[in-house]
Amino acid sequence: MDHKSADHFLGTRLRHLLDLLEGDVARVYTDLGLPGFRSRYTPVISLVNTGGPQSIRDLAATIGVTHSAVSQTVSQMRRDGLVELEPGDDARQRIVHLTDHALAILPILDAEWQATTAATRDLDAELPYPLTDLVDAALRALGERPLRDRIHDRM
Structure with missing residues (x-):
């Protein structure tokens, strides 16, 4: 198994992306006087x-x-x-x-x-594919055929 490819660490990278997004939003809430929100x-x-x-x-x-x-x-x-x-x-x-x-x-x-929605649109515009569209498409695809089934098909 080739562990050099980052493809093998999709879950880890997705968690890191989510941590970045949620961490920044949490800091905004703190900046607005809502720590812990x-x-x-x-x-x-x-x-x-x-x-x-x-x-x-x-x-x-x-x-x-x-x-x-x-x-x-x-x-x-x-x-x-x-x-x-x-x-x-x-x-x-x-x-x-x-x-x-x-x-x-x-x-x-x-x-x-409103500011987060606008910032998300800005981020989507900077990416080769809008992240919001990609997440929606991935959720739909996994709803139709879970990753577990896909893994079993490859084993």
């Missing part, structure tokens, strides 16, 4: 702000991640005083509501979201 909170706050209180299941479906991932994020957000959970119609269902604190920081978050 996590970029994974953004979709939840945005969806609940625009669509009203929602279940974790509905948030997960809209965001496109697992129920477990949103549940963990919402738990962190609750500890950070950004959301409250109330029971839904179904006893197992929990409805996510924004707190007054989350509502108070919405103008700061909105300015950051």
Whole structure:
């Protein structure tokens, strides 16, 4: 096996890229007076702000991640005083509501979201292929045929 090729380290390089992106966004939040705010909170706050209180299941479906991932994020957000959970119609269902604190920081978050979106477009324009398009295409391809299946086909 040839380990000299960087192709063998795709996962490591993707994690490094994600660390760079998330690290810079986290520093922006700190610069804006929101230390500890996590970029994974953004979709939840945005969806609940625009669509009203929602279940974790509905948030997960809209965001496109697992129920477990949103549940963990919402738990962190609750500890950070950004959301409250109330029971839904179904006893197992929990409805996510924004707190007054989350509502108070919405103008700061909105300015950051707009600036981050513009900066992402700038980054996409500098690349041979827009990163956002490439990520979407990779997610679609893996949704249709997981990497595990592809690996087994090669073994």
